[in-house]
Amino acid sequence: MKGIEYKGLEKVDGPIIVVKRTPNSFYDEVVYVRDKTGEKKTGRIIDLNEDTAVVQVFGSTTGLDLEDTSVEFLDKPMELRVGKGLLGRIFNGLGEPIDGYPPVISSTKINVNGNPINPYARVYPRDFIQTGISSIDGMNTLIRGQKLPIFSGNGLPHNRLAAQIIRQAKILNSDEDFVMVFAGMGIKYDVAQFFKNTFEDSGVLSRVVMFQSLADAPSIERIITPRCALTAAEYLAFECNMHVLVVMTDMTNYCEALREISTTRGEVPGRKGYPGYLYSNLAELYERAGKIQGSTGSITQIPILTMPNDDISHPIPDLTGYITEGQIVLDREMSQKGLYPPVAGLPSLSRLMKDGIGKGMTREDHANVSSQLFASYSKVKSIRNLAAIIGEEELSPLDKLYLKFGNEMEEKFFTQGEYEDRSIDQTLDLGWKILSILPREELYRIKDEFIEKYLPSTDEHSDEGSSD
Numbered sequence: 001m002k003g004i005e006y007k008g009l010e011k012v013d014g015p016i017i018v019v020k021r022t023p024n025s026f027y028d029e030v031v032y033v034r035d036k037t038g039e040k041k042t043g044r045i046i047d048l049n050e051d052t053a054v055v056q057v058f059g060s061t062t063g064l065d066l067e068d069t070s071v072e073f074l075d076k077p078m079e080l081r082v083g084k085g086l087l088g089r090i091f092n093g094l095g096e097p098i099d100g101y102p103p104v105i106s107s108t109k110i111n112v113n114g115n116p117i118n119p120y121a122r123v124y125p126r127d128f129i130q131t132g133i134s135s136i137d138g139m140n141t142l143i144r145g146q147k148l149p150i151f152s153g154n155g156l157p158h159n160r161l162a163a164q165i166i167r168q169a170k171i172l173n174s175d176e177d178f179v180m181v182f183a184g185m186g187i188k189y190d191v192a193q194f195f196k197n198t199f200e201d202s203g204v205l206s207r208v209v210m211f212q213s214l215a216d217a218p219s220i221e222r223i224i225t226p227r228c229a230l231t232a233a234e235y236l237a238f239e240c241n242m243h244v245l246v247v248m249t250d251m252t253n254y255c256e257a258l259r260e261i262s263t264t265r266g267e268v269p270g271r272k273g274y275p276g277y278l279y280s281n282l283a284e285l286y287e288r289a290g291k292i293q294g295s296t297g298s299i300t301q302i303p304i305l306t307m308p309n310d311d312i313s314h315p316i317p318d319l320t321g322y323i324t325e326g327q328i329v330l331d332r333e334m335s336q337k338g339l340y341p342p343v344a345g346l347p348s349l350s351r352l353m354k355d356g357i358g359k360g361m362t363r364e365d366h367a368n369v370s371s372q373l374f375a376s377y378s379k380v381k382s383i384r385n386l387a388a389i390i391g392e393e394e395l396s397p398l399d400k401l402y403l404k405f406g407n408e409m410e411e412k413f414f415t416q417g418e419y420e421d422r423s424i425d426q427t428l429d430l431g432w433k434i435l436s437i438l439p440r441e442e443l444y445r446i447k448d449e450f451i452e453k454y455l456p457s458t459d460e461h462s463d464e465g466s467s468d
Contacts, residue, residue, distance in 0.1 A: 005034075005072040010052055012064050014264040015220045017043070019071045021053045028077045028113050031055055036068035042094065044078055044224075047265070056261060058094060059218050079109040080228050082235040087179060088206045090196070093213030093225035110235060112227040116287055123291040128356045129300065132168035132421035133161075135343035135414045138431055139370050140328055143356040144171060144243065145291040147301040147324040149251070151317050151347075153310040156330045159191055160418060161341045162247050162304055163198040168421045169245060172362070179236055180204065181246045183229035184212040185222040186253030209236075222257040230288045230299075237297035244297065246289070249304035251282075255316050271315045279319045286323045312347065326350040339415045345377045362424045365450040369431045372445040373409070376438060380406030398439070405437045432456060 004022070011018040017033065025045060033041045033055070041061075047054035055071070080095045083106030090099040095112070097103055125145035131137055142148050142165075152158035169178055180199070184192055192212045199205040209232050213225040226248050233244045248254075255274060262275035270276040289301040303324070307317050310332055321327055326349040334342035357366040383399045384406070392403070413430055416422065422430075435443060436456045443451060 005070050007068070007070045009064065009066045009069050009071070012061050012066065015057050015059075015061060015218065015261065016046075016264050017055045017057060017061060017064065017069075017071075018052050019055060021048060021051055022073050024075065025053050025073060030074045030076055030078050032072040032074065033057055033064070034070045034072070035064055046261070054265065056220055056223070058221050058224065077111045077113060078224065078227075080112050080231045081106050082108050082110055082232060082239075084240065086209045086232050086236070088208065090210040090212065091228065093185070093211060093217060093221035093228070095211065095224075095228040098212075108235075110231050112224065112231045114227065114231060114234065114284075114288055116284070117290055117292055121292045121294075123293055124355070125291060125298075125352055126356050126361070127171055127174075127298075128361050128424075130168075130170050130172055130424055131165045132423075133164065133341060133343075134416060134422055134427040134430060135341060135345070135348070136165075136328060137362075137422070137424050138366075138413070138427040139345070139373060140326065140343075140348045140350040141353040141357055141362075142169075142300070142302075142350065143325075143352040144300055145289065145298045146326075146350070146352050147286050147289040147303070148326050148328060148350060149301075149303040149305060149317075149320050149324050150328045150330065151312060151320075152304060152306050152330045153332055154306055156306075156332060156335050156342065157340060158304050158306070158330060159194060159249070161328075161330070161343075162249065162302060163195060164341070164418055165302065166204070166245065166247065167198070167202045167419075171243065172424070176243055177207065178243045178245045180208040181229050181233040181236070181244055182208060182210045182212075183226045183246070183248040184210070184214070185225045185248070185250060186213060186215050186217075186219065186256070187249060188215050191249075209233075219253075219257045219260055222254050223261070226254060226285050230285065233299050234288065237299045238292060238295045241295055241297040244299045246299060246301045247304065248285075248301070251303045251305035251320065252308065252316055255282075274315050278315060279322070282319055283323050286320070325352050334410065334414070337410075339410060340418060341414070341416075343414060345409070345414065346374070346381065363428055365432075365446070365454055366424070366428060368446040368450055369428055369435070369454075372435060372443055373413075373431055375445055376402070376405060376435070376442070377409055380409070398442075401438055405434060408434045408437060428454075 029045045031043045041059045043055040043057040045053050046056045081104050085104040092098045125143045127144035129142040199208045211229045213221045233246045236242045237244045259274050289299045291298040329344040329347040331342045331344035432454050
């Protein structure tokens with residue numbers, strides 16, 4: 001049902017307009033704004049007081065006249081039309097088709113603002129997702145229903161890594177496929193085209209829903225893009241019982257749009273000028289991942305954010321790390337050495353890993369091998385710092401073995417081809433092979449029974465050691 005149309009504005013400031021409030025206005029209500037020529041723009045109410053409503057316009061407000069502009073209150077929140085026809089489609093940031101095909105045929109519309117999942121209804125994530133990437137599967141395992149962001153920087157191959165995860169992700173001991181929901185916020189055309197081509201080349205485009213707000217679209221549109229994408233994901237997961245993998249890039253662009261609105265409204269800024277509600281706003285998005293009782297579907301999130309100046313303490317990665325269950329950190333130094341994927345061994349973390357690995361899920365030795373690789377690689381960093389001071393030739397024989405271990409770890413375990421899909425057994429066997437460089441007494445985080453069963457023979461170990 002159409003709402004009543006009111007003429008005249010109180011104020012126009014950037015993407016924000018202020019209008020007289022109607023008696024039944026509510027937060028997040030959709031409005032149509034028409035200029036004096038009749039051109040229609042969509043907006044939504046982002047603030048209310050006794051007399052006025054603050055409306056965020058998705059588009060340019062240039063040319064809006066205070067007297068001749070009319071506002072129509074639609075008496076409904078922003079909604080997305082959903083159905084099985086979502087799969088294989090491409091939409092703009094507001095959920096409107098941009099692939100040349102008609103809108104989704106369905107009578108079901110869902111409020112894009114969503115509702116938080118009742119904690120009591122949540123099912124704890126436990127199913128291991130094999131990405132085929134050793135640095136993730138072996139040491140920072142992704143679990144179905146988890147939110148595991150990629151912390152990257154400008155120019156680093158985060159898009160290639162995300163595309164590889166999308167191509168290769170599978171749940172072990174299950175023949176159920178993933179469907180993908182992709183949300184691009186403020187991305188360049190070539191990035192959007194890269195993902196589309198990747199989906200086409202790997203034959204999964206028919207199982208992908210794309211929402212893209214390109215860099216030349218109004219920045220305010222980026223606020224709605226992830227909400228539309230997550231609404232589609234929730235429908236596919238909890239109504240259609242599908243496993244959904246959601247990739248959202250770039251969350252930094254989303255936060256910049258939030259800051260733009262906050263500045264325009266004259267709000268008191270928080271850290272680095274971002275609004276004080278940045279944490280709760282990001283939580284609204286990230287917490288829309290998981291598994292719920294009564295549905296076999298799930299939503300697994302991989303948000304991608306480029307850290308300004310590679311600063312992991314910047315508010316965006318800092319707050320994201322608090323809300324999500326770990327992070328995959330890309331390292332610029334490794335990338336400059338030509339290593340792919342340049343996943344940093346020590347800052348990366350998966351908080352749900354311990355509950356999704358082990359006997360019956362991955363392999364019985366997984367936790368021990370991962371722990372030992374972390375511990376040994378951490379020691380390598382200290383020895384490299386020492387070598388930079390006293391010179392490598394002054395190091396002890398054991399320290400030199402650790403340096404060799406570190407180089408092998410980076411060149412063989414962390415590094416792999418962009419289209420190389422390693423099973424979890426291959427990843428763990430490779431970990432054992434690299435650990436065999438070290439003396440057996442250095443493997444203090446691994447049970448003796450696993451050392452007896454999995455460690456390569458002493459002949460191989462001595463060959464490796466003598467070749468230094």
